[in-house]
Amino acid sequence: MAQKVLITGGTGLIGKRLTALLLQKGYEVAYLTRKRLNIPSVKVYEWDIKNNFIEAGALDNTDYLVHLAGAGIADERWSEKRKREIFSSRTDSIELIARRLKALDIIPKAFVSASGSSYYGEDTRDFQQTEQSPPGNDFLSKVTLAWEKSGDEIAALGVRTVKLRTGIVLSNDGGAVPKMAQPAKFGFGAPLGSGKQWLSWIHIDDLCRMYIEAMENNAWHGAYNAVASPPVTNEYFTGQICKALHKPLWLPNVPAFALRLVFGEMANVVLGSNYVINRRIREETDFKYQYPDLPEALRIIFRS
Numbered sequence: 001m002a003q004k005v006l007i008t009g010g011t012g013l014i015g016k017r018l019t020a021l022l023l024q025k026g027y028e029v030a031y032l033t034r035k036r037l038n039i040p041s042v043k044v045y046e047w048d049i050k051n052n053f054i055e056a057g058a059l060d061n062t063d064y065l066v067h068l069a070g071a072g073i074a075d076e077r078w079s080e081k082r083k084r085e086i087f088s089s090r091t092d093s094i095e096l097i098a099r100r101l102k103a104l105d106i107i108p109k110a111f112v113s114a115s116g117s118s119y120y121g122e123d124t125r126d127f128q129q130t131e132q133s134p135p136g137n138d139f140l141s142k143v144t145l146a147w148e149k150s151g152d153e154i155a156a157l158g159v160r161t162v163k164l165r166t167g168i169v170l171s172n173d174g175g176a177v178p179k180m181a182q183p184a185k186f187g188f189g190a191p192l193g194s195g196k197q198w199l200s201w202i203h204i205d206d207l208c209r210m211y212i213e214a215m216e217n218n219a220w221h222g223a224y225n226a227v228a229s230p231p232v233t234n235e236y237f238t239g240q241i242c243k244a245l246h247k248p249l250w251l252p253n254v255p256a257f258a259l260r261l262v263f264g265e266m267a268n269v270v271l272g273s274n275y276v277i278n279r280r281i282r283e284e285t286d287f288k289y290q291y292p293d294l295p296e297a298l299r300i301i302f303r304s
Helices: 013-024 080-104 139-155 176-185 204-216 234-244 256-271 279-284 294-303
Strands: 004-008 028-033 042-048 064-067 110-116 160-166 168-170 201-203 222-226
Touching (some): 004 013, 004 080, 013 204, 064 204, 110 204, 160 204, 168 176, 168 294, 176 294, 234 294
Parallel strands (some): 064 110, 110 160, 168 201
16 A cells, blocks of 8 residues: 655645655545645645634545645735735644644654755854754744744654755746856846855755655754755855856945845845755765756756
């Protein structure tokens, strides 16, 4: 009998690719969604977090639980209302599942939750951040810390729990890369701010394989920095996008004040520097990256 993986946020960028890989491996995949959807090869259950509702049968026979749900960080300007939505969409959802699992006495084999490299702060300059580094004190740090703490309610039930602190996910189907590539496609790709700020990245296939490894391997537990190695500067990252698209790198850089005028507080996400190291992945696991090299990863993405 196929093992069941229940995914929250399964219709998002990571969820779609993860689903494809899970189905290839013979898993049964189910989603929790806010609306009834018809998705080939996936059983869909409805839930309503505000009204404390999960459709009957959704959690039954769940072998693995994957939590990807959360309002998009860069989808809208950060009004106070949007900030509350970003926060609650990540925490209230998993707290509801924890209560329901406890009531039904269902104990999955493992719980794997998305998290973010934003845990360490919007701008940690060139200080190396490992899994043992302390959390930051800005908005996204507080969101990510609460996100991880809500997952501890699942761990308290006796479920092996893994949290993947993810950097920029490389994909041509959504996320940050297509937005960053849009100016480059018209010959106006330029570094942002100083261009010297560090960013950490991972190819979407490596990330999804990491989710599966975290599910299947009982040695995985706790938080891991789900990034490739090494981090790169914004200037280098932008230059490699331009190179993959066979376009010139435009100078001068886009000034920080212009980004703040357009995006408000959200501009801190791209102007801040985060040198995040995947120490636990390298030292404690046998995980092998398919795309450890940024130029090759971008070339493959834009070729597809």
